[in-house]
Amino acid sequence: MRDVAIIGAGITRFGERWTTSLRDLCTEAGIAAIEDANVTGEQIDAMFVGSMSAGRFIGQEHVGALVADYVGLGGDLHIPATRVEAACASGGLAFRQAVAAVSSGMSDVVVAAGVEKMTDVGDATDVLAGAADREWESFAGATFPGLYAMIACDYIHKYGLTREQLAQVAVKNHYHGARNPYAQFQNEITLSTVMNSTLVASPLRLFDCSPVSDGAAAVIVCPLDRAREFTDTPIKVLASAQAGDTIALHDRPDFSTLGATVAAGNSAFRQAKLERKDVDFVEVHDCFTIAELCAIEDLGFVPKGTAGKFTEEGQTQLGGKLPVNTSGGLKACGHPVGATGIKQIWEVVQQLRGEAGRRQVEGAEIGMTQNVGGTGATVVSHLFGRV
Amino acid sequence: MTVARFWREIPQRYNLVGTKCETCGSVFFPPRALCPHCRRDGKIVPYQCSGKGKVMTYSVIHSASDQYFDLKPYVLAIIELEEGTRVTSHVICEPDEVYIGMPVTSVFRVLDREGPDGVIHYGTKFVPDV
Numbered sequence: 001m002r003d004v005a006i007i008g009a010g011i012t013r014f015g016e017r018w019t020t021s022l023r024d025l026c027t028e029a030g031i032a033a034i035e036d037a038n039v040t041g042e043q044i045d046a047m048f049v050g051s052m053s054a055g056r057f058i059g060q061e062h063v064g065a066l067v068a069d070y071v072g073l074g075g076d077l078h079i080p081a082t083r084v085e086a087a088c089a090s091g092g093l094a095f096r097q098a099v100a101a102v103s104s105g106m107s108d109v110v111v112a113a114g115v116e117k118m119t120d121v122g123d124a125t126d127v128l129a130g131a132a133d134r135e136w137e138s139f140a141g142a143t144f145p146g147l148y149a150m151i152a153c154d155y156i157h158k159y160g161l162t163r164e165q166l167a168q169v170a171v172k173n174h175y176h177g178a179r180n181p182y183a184q185f186q187n188e189i190t191l192s193t194v195m196n197s198t199l200v201a202s203p204l205r206l207f208d209c210s211p212v213s214d215g216a217a218a219v220i221v222c223p224l225d226r227a228r229e230f231t232d233t234p235i236k237v238l239a240s241a242q243a244g245d246t247i248a249l250h251d252r253p254d255f256s257t258l259g260a261t262v263a264a265g266n267s268a269f270r271q272a273k274l275e276r277k278d279v280d281f282v283e284v285h286d287c288f289t290i291a292e293l294c295a296i297e298d299l300g301f302v303p304k305g306t307a308g309k310f311t312e313e314g315q316t317q318l319g320g321k322l323p324v325n326t327s328g329g330l331k332a333c334g335h336p337v338g339a340t341g342i343k344q345i346w347e348v349v350q351q352l353r354g355e356a357g358r359r360q361v362e363g364a365e366i367g368m369t370q371n372v373g374g375t376g377a378t379v380v381s382h383l384f385g386r387v
Numbered sequence: 388m389t390v391a392r393f394w395r396e397i398p399q400r401y402n403l404v405g406t407k408c409e410t411c412g413s414v415f416f417p418p419r420a421l422c423p424h425c426r427r428d429g430k431i432v433p434y435q436c437s438g439k440g441k442v443m444t445y446s447v448i449h450s451a452s453d454q455y456f457d458l459k460p461y462v463l464a465i466i467e468l469e470e471g472t473r474v475t476s477h478v479i480c481e482p483d484e485v486y487i488g489m490p491v492t493s494v495f496r497v498l499d500r501e502g503p504d505g506v507i508h509y510g511t512k513f514v515p516d517v
Contacts, residue, residue: 136417149446250473
């Protein structure tokens, strides 16, 4: 197995991109990544594209081929492109496929992209509900916020989380988003903004929920020993982990512990031979505020039931012990579902290169990502370091 | 949901017919054709659930998909049946009535109608067991 490095990363502005199509979003992010990596089309061996549900959001399947074609890698160069799907973990999983392709020796220079065009559909709630068990959760009345709300209800019952602690996750992520020029929401909010917003699925309110977004992101990987051909600041992939769980929330022994996050996190730390204290910052899957609290506990950074207090103390904000979601997270940066996993990695690249501007984590050496599909039936986690 | 997709699971949806693994004794609702604990050593047979259970966690849904838009706000819950398996369903009660540990029992109800001339889907919901 060969060591793998990221040599380039690109992203689009996330948000309601009414004038931009799926293929144009991908082209925008793809060109940015290719220019960043200083590679030519002829040097690229393969491409993986994460997309949760282009079929239902815009009626388009065969997204790998479409994207490869419109970024100029399809028609003349005939580069193989594969679409990867694991609901909201599609992006992280596309990256993992790219790492596997390079690590195995099958390919050298590989693009991992993620995209979603969500604003062209009316009932996005129903499309997203397809990430759960359609027959026995969604059809029975479970919306996606409803499922995470049941995780929150269980968590509050067991650990006594306060409404203010939960709201602080969104306040903190908007603080970070206000420092990310690519974020959907670049405005700071207060606790009362969250606590007075409309109820979506009790106890979750509108500002506990990530938005519907359009956007794309792309990164380029190659063998570590070739990385210096392309860049002076390669980022090494220290670990690539994936874990699974039951598709339905009701089949989990503990609703407020994502077993797949625990498994993927443990695997990642084992692979990298690192301790939790070695990690300087983490990008986690805060599709809802409660999910961020579960994530930092299930990854092992704080004991179960204490993430609310840790957040309230400011430890997950820039300047705290463990900055979480400096990109603004899914809440403020936006959540184009297939793109999110790649956006997390893009943010890690900005931080480890020291190019994150007003949201820079000082002296960042090691970064981690955690990308969740559904309510935790797929979790993909990566560790990255400077070289 | 197409007619056949709904119709093929009428015994399950109408009457809470799940499955049981005779090897390890686990009951499954929603039904499983393979025991995830015993895998190929399991012996799966149909099993009639009693419909009695308790609320494990819940949420009041205020923003619904089109299917249940007219019902909002409604109580969604994960219910542990007395056989030990768990199911996601509606609890028909006032939003402030539901609590963790609430005893419930299954009832046969209309789930939704596919428009004025469309198929009516029936199925199982739960009510407080008093």
